[in-house]
Amino acid sequence: MRVSFPFSAIVGQDEMKLALLIAAVDARIGGVMVFGDRGTGKSTAVRALAALLPPIPAAEAGYHPAGEAPVRSKATTPVPFVDLPLGATEDRVVGALDLERALGAGVKAFEPGLLARANGGFLYIDEVNLLEDHIVDLLLDVAASGENVVEREGLSVRHPARFVLVGSGNPEEGELRPQLLDRFGLSVEVRTPQVLAERVEILKRCDAFERTPDAFAATWTKAERKTLKRIAHGRAALVSVAVPDAVLGLASRLCIAVGADGLRGELTLMRAGRALAALDGDTAVGPGHIRQVAPMALRHRLRRGVLDETGSTARIERALDDLIPA
Template identity: 55%
Template sequence: MASSSTSAASAARAGTSQTARATNVKTTRKTRKGTSSDATAPQSLADAQPVFPFTAILGQEEMKRALLLNAVNPNIRGILVLGHRGTAKSTSIRALADVLPPIEFVAECPYRCPPDKSAGLCDTCRNAKPRAKLPTMVGRVPVVDLPLGATEDRLCGTLDIERALSQGQKAFEPGLLAKANRGFLYIDEVNLLEDHLVDVLLDSAAGGINIVEREGISIAHPARFTLIGSGNPEEGELRPQLLDRFGLMAEIRTITDIDTRIAIVKRRLAFERDPIGFRAEYEPAQQALRTRLVQARDRLDTLDVPDDILRFIARLCVALDVDGHRGEITLLNAALANAAFEGRAHVTRDDIRAVATLSLRHRLRKDPLDRTDGGEKIRWALEKLEKESQ
């Protein structure tokens, strides 16, 4: 593996400028006169750091598929990844941004409002006239990290009360929820998150709006994001209210296959020695995945859902005693995303089987005396329903 990455690095150095343009984020600004120019400089120090390619990550197929399904269909509403330390949880989530298709947004807007929609906009973009003349930019989908020690002001944003009272201006400093709008909010060690921050996340995730109120002054802005959490279950459990807000849940374990472990170490070593060359080697696979995601998104709204599939989903949730109806809705959205990603014209039972465990394992009722794995219960229920349908 090291030798192959070295040869790729040599090829990459032969076309340094082209490689740099391929690996950096491209941002296009459209001016009021309709002209455009490329700004290839990274938008922040974090953007300037080379990211391990998503397609180079070995193993953990369940987690990677769950991330891609959320990228295809945001209505799934996030993913929770629980498992052992050092199993590429954070690496996979941060690598996701590199394969997501870019988005167009209003330039200078701190919330990245879409220029072609009338709903879900901030006050400035909604009231701008004419909106068609607003300058726009194209850039990467935001993936924002929420640090463990973050305060509520850092998450929600802060109001300058003195300026508001003295000058009558609502001076607002946007927080992480604003930066994550139309993107992903990632929380590492989510099971250690403080309760008051959990409450804020629940409110924003439910309504898609963040409201900041201080001393009788109120500011509201769009905060539609996909919530991604990761953690080690040995360090504590999540509050049930937060657990239920994650659409999918992936459980990952340390890989025990010797050859795979060796390959993982080789790839990581090659990346650390020559990040640009390593990324150039995997760029064709990265581009192919981006194209597949775009095609899946375009296909999503055209998929047919037969009535027998809806009945199968409902029967499965009843058989597993799933509380509420969020299980059916999430399972259907995940199945739609899986069918679109696989290039099908309609949802099949294969799609249900592919996403049932991800969608329902964290919604099962817990019995302290029952040691059976949730995934096993779901597989048994699927097999029973399949036999009854024959």
């Protein structure tokens, strides 16, 4: 079995790694959109996190029709990681119904698609901004509902499709429509490191992994176990983390201050703040959690002000400084 690059060994890109950990703790966040340069470890980080997570019951992964209880057993399977290619057709993504067989033999002949394969894991889309809008819309609908519905000529098939959706893209190669971008839970920005020491360390780690992957992974076992334990504790504690009214008020005032449309931003702030508190071992969400997750929860939901030359992140941080005293 091929060894994945350890999640803990990724140099820098702290915001991206935190966003992925938050999504791993609470899938209701709605996925992660990663904007940035090529070759900055986007797909490596997602694949590494999927490989880090413990195996899940086989009955909770892959395809099984809705309404039919999956066969229970003690068998487990690695957390799925599915890479969706840009040229994928709708049938390949959602699955295909064989109408000829259905009409001739009277059976629902269904060929599961990539959404079925991703069930229980991660669905990664590189250059999502180059994907056809109707495919992106479909993916976001399924990610939100946790169920895939395929309908053809009066026939329909439903199956669970619960996964963490992660998209990446370079804004210079095409923008994602705001209506679609807004539906991603978190948005992060990654850039090519400009610190010489970081670049050298990345080269050393990549070289060590390419030459002796097993030995390199072994050196990160302790750090990986620590990250895995943090995720497990976060998932277990999530339901008991309190969100005080004062924090909800802060989230709403922040969204008003930066001009975020709708309530999706506030819901994401609440969920991401709770997931971060659970990861940190805290029993309640505080202003510090909101400050930490606010840029990734809101930066992609802001309208560009005609007279405001600052970026979205700067506007959010300015508003946070006004709302949260130092």
